[in-house]
Amino acid sequence: MMKVEGNAGFTLYERERIKIATNNFNKAHIIGEGGQGTVYRAVIDGTTMAIKRCKEINESKKMDFVQELVILCRVNHTNIVRLLGCCLQFEAPMLVYEFVQNKTLQELLDLQRSKRFHVTLGTRLRIAAESADAFAHLYSLPRPILHGDVKPANILLAEGLVAKVSDFGCSTIDEKTQVVPKGTPGYIDPDYLLEYQLTASNDVYSFGVILLELLTSRRPFSKERKSLTSMFQEAMANGTLVELLDSDIVDEASMRVIQQAAVLANQCLVVPGTTRSTMMLVATEL
Template sequence: MHSADVNECNYNPCPSDGFCHNIIGEHWCSCRVGKRYVKQSNTCNPDTGFIIGVTMGLFGLMVFIVITIFWGQLIIQKRKLNKVKQEYFRQHGGLLLFDRMKSDKGLAFTVYSLAELIHATDNFDNSRILGKGGHGTVYKGIIKNMPIAVKRCALVDDRQKKEFGQEMLILSQINHKNIVKLLGCCLEVEVPILVYEFVPHGTLFELIHGKNHALQISFNTLLRIAHEAAEGLCFLHSYASPPIIHGDVKTSNILLDDNYMAKVSDFGASILAPSDKEQFVTMVQGTCGYLDPEYMQTCQLTEKSDVYSFGVILLEILTGQLPLKLKGSETQRSLSSIFLSAMKENNLDAVLVSHVKGEESMELLRGLADLAKKCLDMCGDNRPFMKEVADELNRLRKLSMHPWVRIDLEMDAESLLGGESTSGYEIELNGYPMGESENQPINPRSSYYAR
């Protein structure tokens, strides 16, 4: 006959914070979760392995949840950003631009993504800045081992946004050796970004006034640069279709390439010549010292506004002075006022830069001064066209290259500029290389106009 089993757990053989399990003939002890029973000391000690495992598991779960939320938000934000980019692209006329690029296989124009331009400019790093102006900031970039100039434009109005694609179509077809080539644009941002060819040797402003002034470029070279810039502006006015008004002609917008050949830049800030003469430019554009006084009064930007600004450039070449001074009386601040006053008093010699007076004949300098004076006429209708300015500069260049030959300037000046000249010489042109005109019409069927 078997004796009844005694419940050993009644004698509390296990730790007070543990559990006793009775079995036939014996018992065994256990501890709550997170603790481990140690038989030798009959205690429940913390189970470090279990705690570490649970902690790591919880930590891993939290990391997983955080990463999931992060990526989820990232995907949502990316979708929102793509929608915003698509909307900007649509607003700026990107669809029209793409359609035209597909139909016109020969259109040398690229629509860049924002990511491409960020990579090209090291995220628009300050060390890449080439220059800043009223129309935006220009950065140097590298795409496919080719240097480019990337311009982040200042804010534009709704009208400009809608017509940006159309204007890019027209501007992209401008192909002239004296105009900076517009390579492409980015439409994925609120304000479009323009991409131009990179022109390495600074600006005419730096050559006359700035860091390159020490080079002491000859007057003949400056005259050549002025002539080349005039040819570029003449092309925009007379051979682009529709005509393009630059709107901000100045020495800092005339860039110089490896051979110091002039290239007119920043015409992406230009406006297309309005088809309706009653249209006005509501926001004054341009740079103080170069602004056409007639434009300031009428708010109508015309080709002759560019001619006035170019006249100021000729003054900078003649005088070596800035177009506007911050000190002095009102009449002494403006270079054009100082110059016109000197011309009125027949005292041109007083404003000419010293090294130019010693380098060139007064007849040549007076011919250039007469041209500048005509460009600066207060009445736009009395100013010469840019074509006439370019032709006159070309004639003066030939005179400077052949100073030993006298020519009758009076007849040429009257026919070119419709005014009287104070000089008289004659030049023999036999054997002189006459450059072929590059002024061929572009896009003659285009009928896009700014509104």
């Protein structure tokens, strides 16, 4: 294990440390899986961490990848999961993150949908605001960091349901080696599917879908495979938004706030993306 020169907060871990910490990548340690890799719960020097196995990367690109990770680990924001280090002694890079002890926004939405947990409108909009602020911060850096897979499963919830954006590190690999589209069905910007060139605007679209989920407690696709975005845009055009909303948050006192949030979501979903709201504007409005 060694510290990267000039960055005391970034550690290069040895292969054996990672294997021991994950019990040789035991399936019992898996806490998350997705298109960008598998996440394991691990303990290193008595501290619980999250280790993500990314996609494989060419040997010639590893040093460039390390330099990008050093930049990522300097990101210091309350609502962004902190990157602590990596291990490049496997074919697939291992990223080491702080461990967030709670659920994801996806799990919270599922609990709300099943009526096993009530999430107030205020809490929903606070989570949205914290997430938007985190994304806006990533885009405002001298070398902007794009996400590419914005969805509820990648927004972790710490103590007090504080939002923490995760899963942005592996995107530095995909930007250079991409042969298939990034993202998750239901959240992918139609503009992105035309050229496969990731922009901040694509992430804004995905965030708009999340905002719809928070307002409606519906999934991105219905059982009939009708998209939530198309149902929402029809409801906005026909003046029937209230029929789409989650009844748990609808009352006379909250409708003005809900209407404002719905207008903002609509601005996130505009196609083409050149006329879409920026994430900074979204964060400010929320």
